[in-house]
Amino acid sequence: MTTLKPPPLRNDCFALPAGVDWTPVDEALALLQERLTPVVGAERVDLDQALGRILAAPVVANRANPPHPNTAVDGYGFAFASLGEGDQVLPLVDGRAAAGLRFDGNVPAGYAIRILTGAALPDGVDTVVLQEDVTLGGGEVAFRGGIKLGANTRKAGEDVQAGDVILDMGRRLTPADLALLASAGVSQVDTYKRLKVAIVSTGDELVEAGTEAAPGQIYDANRPMLHGLLHQFGYVGIDLGRIADDRADLRTAFDRAAAEADVILTSGGASAGDEDHVSALLNEAGAMAEWRIALKPGRPLALGLWQGTPVFGLPGNPVAALVCTLIFARPAMSLLSGHGWKTPRGFDLPAGFTKNKKPGRREYLRARLREGRVEVFKSEGSGRVSGLSWAEGLVELPDGPVEIRENDLVRYIPFECF
Ligand code: AMP
Numbered sequence: 001m002t003t004l005k006p007p008p009l010r011n012d013c014f015a016l017p018a019g020v021d022w023t024p025v026d027e028a029l030a031l032l033q034e035r036l037t038p039v040v041g042a043e044r045v046d047l048d049q050a051l052g053r054i055l056a057a058p059v060v061a062n063r064a065n066p067p068h069p070n071t072a073v074d075g076y077g078f079a080f081a082s083l084g085e086g087d088q089v090l091p092l093v094d095g096r097a098a099a100g101l102r103f104d105g106n107v108p109a110g111y112a113i114r115i116l117t118g119a120a121l122p123d124g125v126d127t128v129v130l131q132e133d134v135t136l137g138g139g140e141v142a143f144r145g146g147i148k149l150g151a152n153t154r155k156a157g158e159d160v161q162a163g164d165v166i167l168d169m170g171r172r173l174t175p176a177d178l179a180l181l182a183s184a185g186v187s188q189v190d191t192y193k194r195l196k197v198a199i200v201s202t203g204d205e206l207v208e209a210g211t212e213a214a215p216g217q218i219y220d221a222n223r224p225m226l227h228g229l230l231h232q233f234g235y236v237g238i239d240l241g242r243i244a245d246d247r248a249d250l251r252t253a254f255d256r257a258a259a260e261a262d263v264i265l266t267s268g269g270a271s272a273g274d275e276d277h278v279s280a281l282l283n284e285a286g287a288m289a290e291w292r293i294a295l296k297p298g299r300p301l302a303l304g305l306w307q308g309t310p311v312f313g314l315p316g317n318p319v320a321a322l323v324c325t326l327i328f329a330r331p332a333m334s335l336l337s338g339h340g341w342k343t344p345r346g347f348d349l350p351a352g353f354t355k356n357k358k359p360g361r362r363e364y365l366r367a368r369l370r371e372g373r374v375e376v377f378k379s380e381g382s383g384r385v386s387g388l389s390w391a392e393g394l395v396e397l398p399d400g401p402v403e404i405r406e407n408d409l410v411r412y413i414p415f416e417c418f
């Protein structure tokens with residue numbers, strides 16, 4: 001197995017086409033999808049460590065499942081070819097076949113054997129009659145004619161053949177995948193190392209929840225939110241704390257983040273104002289693109305590389321920070337993590353609201369589903385954190401103008417579908 005690190009990202013991977021003023025969301029996403037590649041190395045892990053991990057190589061079955069032909073029911077087994085016409089009466093051989101306990105004799109033609117679910121079919125048996133369909137007595141079993149060859153049995157390898165590719169590279173392992181791996185005799189898998197994401201909040205006004213806040217100060221809401229999101233995505237969050245609006249402090253934090261993490265996620269300071277040090281620093285490093293995306297909510301995103309490590313500079317407003325994380329950072333990080341590009345799964349459902357949307361920007365509203373209809377939060381203010389918590393997903397409105405009336409279909413994306 002390889003322990004090689006993948007090649008670095010290209011320095012211009014976040015460059016936007018020249019001359020474009022506001023980049024449509026789809027165009028911005030297409031650029032990210034085209035240019036980003038996995039940035040994490042691989043490691044072999046045991047199955048008990050593999051849940052939620054991403055396969056760095058396809059997995060091949062070591063063994064067939066089931067390994068032997070066996071019975072799917074409790075009943076009586078015999079050779080189909082030994083049956084005559086009509087109703088049947090077969091003498092029973094001594095002994096029985098049970099799961100894990102192979103019957104090592106041969107069942108002669110014209111005889112039957114007691115057999116229990118999961119037992120390998122003994123030699124001479126290819127068909128099983130259900131115990132509910134027989135009568136027993138005097139060392140014989142009787143049942144009606146008409147049973148089919150191979151009835152109530154499972155063929156060796158009917159589920160998986162040895163050597164089959166059972167899971168593809170890039171798959172995120174589910175509990176059921178672990179069952180598949182175990183049943184195919186696979187106890188270890190090659191997975192990508194978990195993506196490590198450094199989280200930095202920026203702003204002189206921010207203080208930590210649980211501490212005294214002076215007038216003019218606010219509590220840092222983005223860091224706990226971003227940590228939670230990263231945890232749900234299966235990444236490792238590295239908390240680099242709050243950084244004041246100070247170029248030197250931010251540079252130190254970026255240096256540390258680039259040394260420890262695969263991705264840097266910042267919030268605040270991403271526009272082009274005097275105190276927008278995230279964009280200023282990335283500009284200085286020469287690998288920065290200010291992404292003016294036609295998106296609401298979301299002011300410019302600052303995307304860039306710091307010493308080769310991709311930086312997603314999110315807007316400071318918690319609502320915009322969440323939307324930009326879900327719409328841009330989420331699929332981009334998915335690609336960086338080896339999981340591949342991820343398009344959120346949405347559902348077209350009747351609106352429980354009305355709205356007259358102007359052209360120019362794609363819009364995301366905080367929403368939830370109640371009684372089959374999509375409700376939106378009462379305010380679109382991007383500082384309304386309570387609305388984020390109220391919401392269970394987002395409504396995506398198209399770039400162009402739309403007039404939404406009650407019960408028109410709108411695209412609803414539950415948070416867990418990002
Ligand atoms: P900025 O993008 O830095 O201009 O910030 C935009 C708005 O979001 C300002 O009102 C900030 O105070 C607020 N803000 C920035 N970062 C955070 C944060 N971590 N938690 C809560 N609000 C924030």
Ligand code: MG
Pocket residue numbers: 202203204268269275316
């Ligand atoms: Mg700020």
